[in-house]
Amino acid sequence: MNIFERIYLFFYLRKKNNALKQQRKLPFPVISVGNLTVGGTGKTPFTVALSKELKKRGYLPVILTRGYRGRLKGPFIVSQEMNAEDAGDEPLMMAMEGLIVVKSADRFAGGVYAIEKLGFDEHDRVIFILDDGFQHWKLYRDLNILLVDGYRGFGNCRLVPFGPLRSPLSEISEADMVFITKKENEKLKEKLNTFGIKKIYFAPLTVEGIKDRHDRQVNPYGKKVFAFAGIGNFQSFIDCLKSLNLNIIGQKKFIDHKKYDERVIKKIEKLARNADLLITTKKDFVKLKEKAFKPELCYLEISLRINEKLIDTLVSIC
Numbered sequence: 001m002n003i004f005e006r007i008y009l010f011f012y013l014r015k016k017n018n019a020l021k022q023q024r025k026l027p028f029p030v031i032s033v034g035n036l037t038v039g040g041t042g043k044t045p046f047t048v049a050l051s052k053e054l055k056k057r058g059y060l061p062v063i064l065t066r067g068y069r070g071r072l073k074g075p076f077i078v079s080q081e082m083n084a085e086d087a088g089d090e091p092l093m094m095a096m097e098g099l100i101v102v103k104s105a106d107r108f109a110g111g112v113y114a115i116e117k118l119g120f121d122e123h124d125r126v127i128f129i130l131d132d133g134f135q136h137w138k139l140y141r142d143l144n145i146l147l148v149d150g151y152r153g154f155g156n157c158r159l160v161p162f163g164p165l166r167s168p169l170s171e172i173s174e175a176d177m178v179f180i181t182k183k184e185n186e187k188l189k190e191k192l193n194t195f196g197i198k199k200i201y202f203a204p205l206t207v208e209g210i211k212d213r214h215d216r217q218v219n220p221y222g223k224k225v226f227a228f229a230g231i232g233n234f235q236s237f238i239d240c241l242k243s244l245n246l247n248i249i250g251q252k253k254f255i256d257h258k259k260y261d262e263r264v265i266k267k268i269e270k271l272a273r274n275a276d277l278l279i280t281t282k283k284d285f286v287k288l289k290e291k292a293f294k295p296e297l298c299y300l301e302i303s304l305r306i307n308e309k310l311i312d313t314l315v316s317i318c
Helices: 003-021 043-056 089-095 107-118 169-174 186-193 234-243 262-271 282-288 308-317
Strands: 030-035 060-065 100-103 126-131 143-149 177-182 200-211 224-229 247-253 277-281 296-304
Touching (some): 043 126, 043 200, 043 296, 043 308, 060 089, 060 107, 107 126, 143 169, 143 308, 186 200, 224 234, 224 262, 224 282, 234 247, 247 262, 282 296
Parallel strands (some): 030 126, 030 143, 143 177, 177 200, 224 247, 224 277
Antiparallel strands (some): 200 296
């Protein structure tokens, strides 16, 4: 660990200690879903999958999220009719799945707001899901779920800015359960075992297909495809498209949470001038769904699969 990583760690631990001193608890169970690394580990599709499984069992899952880059700070309930500029791309994406999503920089305040706004009482089977919550220590959680990318793991195991780690690896021990996402990586599971983690599971990625702006399945075969996205793990997106054996004639990577203005849209259309279809992620699509594109804009539909038996285990721990 070099001097810059030590400086990062010093301020990280100071922030954590201060936050823990201010920690508050909501009157319903809280499940935190988070990671140790920057970039995409599948937090949003995992949160969606977990919420849907809880709904099947008669629970009322409420997602508490900061909503990165959304203009409105909250607290408020995200509706499907909102736009990504106000709500943030990931909160809007989760709301479009028919889930209750509360955006608030202060997640405790967001939880209190949801209880009052939705009229919950002690008889309701409410479970709060803390989106990207591993480093949000101000809110007490009953269950701490850590996600690890099955393709990239922990990279070079160094702290930012020299590696992908937001938190030191030693904090793996704070997780109650670890899910290896996207790929069933047995070597990574063995490595996690060396940290003393016993509850390690897989949440593999499933490619559901390509959909248009009306959520209808699109047949992309025989068409020339141009792919673009602004996400944490662009290569994972491309690999998903390749798994469908598409004819990808070009691709463009943008920074995570990219803001698409008219200049950027024209640049994309120029790059894709020989394509029949434009394909992006659902996270990017929610920011672009009202825009007119030539060629047609579609999105890749994916999901993470959580073993149904594990859902009952999660709830019992809460």
